[in-house]
Amino acid sequence: MDSWKLIYTTKCYNCGKVADQIIEIYSNQAFVKCSNCGATRYYILKKVGIEEDNIIEIEKDKKMKYDNWFLEKNAKCYNCKKYAPQDILITESGMYVRCRNCGFTRFYRFHMVDVQKS
Numbered sequence: 001m002d003s004w005k006l007i008y009t010t011k012c013y014n015c016g017k018v019a020d021q022i023i024e025i026y027s028n029q030a031f032v033k034c035s036n037c038g039a040t041r042y043y044i045l046k047k048v049g050i051e052e053d054n055i056i057e058i059e060k061d062k063k064m065k066y067d068n069w070f071l072e073k074n075a076k077c078y079n080c081k082k083y084a085p086q087d088i089l090i091t092e093s094g095m096y097v098r099c100r101n102c103g104f105t106r107f108y109r110f111h112m113v114d115v116q117k118s
């Protein structure tokens with residue numbers, strides 16, 4: 001799988017400024033880095049499998065301390081090999097990437113945050 005790079009502009013949980021948050025998703029890990037302060041959240045692949053299409057909806061509606069981010073990207077699915085929209089949900093506890101065509105889902109669990117002072 002190619003790595004995916006996405007940008008989501010929102011208020012940073014660390015520096016509090018509205019800034020581009022750079023999201024990088026790899027096959028076994030993912031990162032979210034604030035372009036302003038450099039604070040980086042690390043996620044590690046925890047689970048893969050075919051999931052019901054409501055898994056994202058259920059997680060999306062959970063009330064968390066931080067806002068959930070909901071993104072989508074057209075990409076070739078690792079499982080069905082079709083070029084299909086991939087729903088991406090990022091919460092404070094994890095990240096879901098789900099193929100809208102076949103339901104193949106990768107779940108990355110939040111691992112740690114690194115707040116750089118640079």
Ligand SMILES: [Zn+2]
Binds near residue numbers: 016036
């Ligand atoms: Zn920041």
Ligand SMILES: [Zn+2]
Binds near residue numbers: 080084101104
């Ligand atoms: Zn698929």
